[in-house]
Amino acid sequence: MEIRETSLLFPETEGEGPVTASTTLSFPRRVRRVAAGIAGYTARFEDNEDHHLGRLEVEVSGRVDDDDDTIVNVRGVFGLRDWSNEWDDPYSGVIDVAVLAELSPVSTPQPGDARGDLIIVDAESSQVIQHFRSSDHLAPPNVFPDNSIRLIASKPTIVRLYPDYDASSGLPVIASLNGELVVEGNGTVTTLSAAEVITPRRDVATDRGNRGHTLNFVIPENLCLGTLTLRGKIFDQSDPTQFSEEFTRTITFDTQPALRIMAVGIEYTGDDIVDDATDTDLAAPSEADFVDVFDFTDTLYPIPDVEITTYQTMEYDGATISDISNGCDELGDMRDAVGDLRGDSDDIVYGLFNVGVDTGSVGGCGGGGVGVGRIGNGGTAAHEVGHALGRKHAPCDNVTRCAQPLNTDGGYPDYSGYDSDSIGEYGVDPRTWYARVIDPANGHDFMGYSGGDWVSPYTYKALMGAIPIPDAGGAAFSTARASVPRRRDNEWIRVKQPKLFLRLDIDRTGNVVVHPSFHFPAHPRPLPSTPTDYTIEFVDEEQRVLSSTCLNTDDDCCCGCGCGEGATCRSVRIRQAVAFPTDAKEMRLLRCDELVDSWPIPDPPHVEVEVDCNGKYEEYHKENQVTIRWTVSDYDSTDPEATSDDRGPWALVQWRDRSGTWRGCAPRTRENEVTVARSSLGTEKEIHVRVLVTTGIATGVGEWSGPCGELAEPSSPGAPQVDIVAVPRGENRAELTTNPRAVVVGPRIGKRGNIRWHGSDGGELGRGRTLDLSRLPVGQTVVTASVVGAEDQVAPSHWLLERTGHNRFFVLSGDQHPDDPCAPPDDPDDGGHDHPNNGDSEEEDSDNEYEKG
Structure with missing residues (x-):
């Protein structure tokens, strides 16, 4: 029975x-x-x-x-x-x-027939987190249909086959079970081998949290497109003629846009530095540092890729030592400074500062499409980008395990007795060749503070609808845009319209400070996460109301009831893009329909711009400089800061990329010129810049366009190249616990092409950004990551990797052999340690950070 x-x-x-x-x-x-x-x-x-x-x-x-x-x-x-x-x-x-x-009774199978005591009962398809047999460990309303979390195209997928084996059937006993998965679709047929051999058991004895209880397969990202038919078969490791009936499943992948990041390396020149910090510890991180720090985000988010759209540097000298009990605290000002560079782009802007900056108990800050964090902290980057996309904190119910953050998500699910910020479901790590399983008992949502960072179904599904969709500018843009349903009635047309990027602070006593704010056309921006009882309205010369906007904040516990019935409101920090009528003459702040304060809006100043290109632009990474100067007339300020000394009004300098998007090339300034690297103004021969000057609210604009230097040859030093991330640098011999990932680093190129991996013999090891380590032969292999099909030449990258007979993987760094990066080190000793292959123990995630914003 x-x-x-x-x-x-x-x-x-x-x-x-x-x-x-x-x-x-x-x-x-x-x-x-x-x-x-x-x-x-x-x-x-x-x-x-x-x-x-x-x-x-x-x-x-x-x-x-x-x-x-x-x-x-x-x-x-x-x-x-x-x-x-x-x-x-x-x-x-x-x-x-x-x-x-x-x-019916079990009979001895005829040659070519399946065994009657062995079957695949089900399959779980997961890219990071998935609903599967949820009722075994969760209660409604957190029980969902199996495999109901959508799969994202061009993202690696792990398929777990669940066997059922009756060892009492009387047939020859199967001691070890292996399997294969045939993946068919998009005109190709690929056969995958199981990551590990397992011990067979009855399905009722299967522990989903143990990877050694299922046969696991990693479908590479280049195959994860459209609809795939999966055909699985399991068999006796010692006798493949003893096999199960074929199991068939169809899976479909949905198109999602990449997460586009404007990368800003922050050089810190202020006073809040750690002891013994060197100039290197305060220098601006490189683009390669951004690639490394976003590897974790690339894994956790429902996206095919993190794309670094631009890279630039800036200086920052403000205070940074912060107290996490006050939210972002001082790091909120750093976030504001980085946010000035966003312009009218829909990309997320992320600033990275170095290890020498002292930030107290806060490791990062995010909100309103902008985030900042420390170099090397992948968990912080994922967390702050989550805030930038409107996500609140996962709750903390135990201060000995996690900090109790402000801005907590009251809708976060209660996962049936697990920690308050548990991921609830079982996760899988596609970065590992053996498909590491993350248990909800110790896996916590990255929007919390408990460590063991992973992602819950709640956060993962919410992020699916939060990733900005590019507007125009190439195949990647049109594909993402085409996936969005169009309204036939044209009820809403997505166009750039005038927005005032309002910066307004209200302290607990009711004092209001309007910081210099700029207005320019932009697409609608997501609202900050928490409503307030404040409203901004604009009126014309005859005091007629032109527009009225409710104000939101990224903090919580703000207005109305404070932090409890009868409590006094804390300070309110408003950073919001509000609709701006160009004929407005006064801005009013109201609270519960009562006037709090008002500010006149004069005519905008007149701005004239000139550009000095300072010679030829020869190579992307040489310090060719461009100086942008401006003069201002007809200036009538409502900004008290602008008249407090002899310096001029606040200005923002922006450049326009090939898609028509304006991006900042320098932080706001009160000088009348800025000098920037030519590379920060794009790779086109002709540049377009504009300078916005604010009276406090009214903003004048001056533009300049023209040729500015010559472009580098694609083959010159500093042209785009392949970089391999998730590979330790600077060590003679370092063990790999995750699959290497390759990305294109350097100036933006047109068609980005496809990454191919090849071994020492020239044979192809795989396609796509991630190399499956299980494809390596035992021994040492020179692995080359190269790009095919790109419009520009891209330099390949080479690494010497080793696979031992115990299924351990090492990178043999070539740093000590500058003339030959693939030369082996002096001592390639294996060390004799066995890699766990029974699934009984799982590594802890290495991206855990306690200090988040």
Whole structure:
């Protein structure tokens, strides 16, 4: 007699009942008789109101399929009503089902036939996190259908096959189980081998948290497109003629835009530095540092790629020592300075500072499309970009495990007894060749502070709709835009319209400070996460209201009730793009419809711009300088700072890229000129710059366009090159715990091409950004990552890697051999340690940071 367990999910329902749900179970041979019983159930009213229970209906049944007698169809009926006996309340539930099946006797298989005691019962498809058999460890409303988290195109996918093996069948015993997965689609057929051999067991004994209980396969990103048909087969490791019936599953990938990042390396020139900090410790991080720090974000986010769209540097001399109990604290000002560089771009702007900067207990700050963080902290980068995209903190219920952050997400799910910021579901790490499993018992959402960073289904699904979609400018842009449904009625047309990028602070006593703000056309920007009871409105000369906008903040516990009933409001920090009528003559701040303060809006000043290109622009990375100067007339300031000394009004300098997007090339300044590297103004021969000058609110604009130097030859030093990340640098022999990832680093190129990996013999090891280490032969291999199909020449990258007989992987760094980066080190000793291959222990994530903003 076979015993199988399954569950039936009944999502939220209102206005009807009882409702039905069904599933199927497969068995390795013919089912003679079957019975289904209720093993347990969960029922709840979704509106969380108190009800006098009226009637609960729970029913299950099982029957052998008419067309295939190895399949059992399970059906359930569920209904819940309160005392009114009407279906007027939303309800949901889960029924746990036990199925008893009497199977035909096992017979010795004929040559070429499958064994009758071995079967693949199910498959889990996951890229980072997935719903699968959720009812085994979660309760409604956190139970979702299996494999219901959508898969993202061009992102590596892990498929876990769940075997069921009856060792008591009388057939020769299988001690070790192996398998293969045939992936068919997009005109190709690829056969993948299982990452590890496992010990077979009954499905009811399978622990999803143990990778050694399933046969795991990594589908490389270059195959993860469109619709794929998967055909899996498992077999005796010692005798492949002893195998299971083929298991078939179809999976589909959805197109998502890349996460586009404007990278800003921050050179710190202020006073808040750590002891013994050197100039190197305060220098601006390089573009390669951004590639490294965003590797973790690339893994966790529902995106195909993190794309560094621009790279530039800036100086910052403000205070940075911060207290996490005050949110971002001083780092909020650094974030504002970096945010000036965003212009009208929809890209996320991220500033990276070096290890010598003392930031107290805050490691980063994010919000409003902007983030800053420390070099090397991948968890912080993922966290702050989450804030930049509007995500709040995951809650903390234990201060001995995590900090209790401000701006906590009140909607974060309560995952059935796990930590308050648990990921809830089981995650998988596609960076590892053996498919590391992350357990919800110790895996925490990266938007919290507990360490063990991973991502919950709640955060992952929310981010799917939060990634900015590029507007125009190439195939990547048009593909992402095409995936967005267009309204036939043209109810909303996405165009740039005048926005005032308002910076306004209100302290707890009600004092208001409007910092110099600029207005220029931009697309709609997401609102900060927390509403306030403040409103900004603009009026014309006749005091008619032209527009009114409710103000939001990225802080929480702000206005209205403070931090509890009757509590005094803390300070309110507003950084919001508000609609700006160009004929406005006054700006008013209201709280609950009562006037708090007002400011006149004069005519904008007149701005004239001139550019000195300072000679030829010969190479991308040489310090060719461009000086941009401006003069201002007809200036009538409402900004008290502008008249406090002899310096001029505040100005922003921006440049226009090939897609028509304006981006900042220097922080705001009160000087009348800036000098920037020619490379920060794009790679086109002709440049377009503009200078915005503000009176405090009214903004004047001056523009300049023209040729400015000559471009570098594509083959010259400093042209784009392939860089391999997730590979330790500067060590003679370092172990690899994750698959290497290659990216193109350097000036922006047109068509980015495709990355190919080749071994010492010239044979192809794989395609796409990630190299599957399991493809390496035992011994040392010179691995080359190169780009094919790009418009510009891209220099390849070479590394000497080693695979031991114990399935451990090492990078043999060539740093000590400057003439030959692939020359082996002097001592390639293996060390004799066995890599865990039974799934009983999992490595901790190395990107855990406590100091986040």
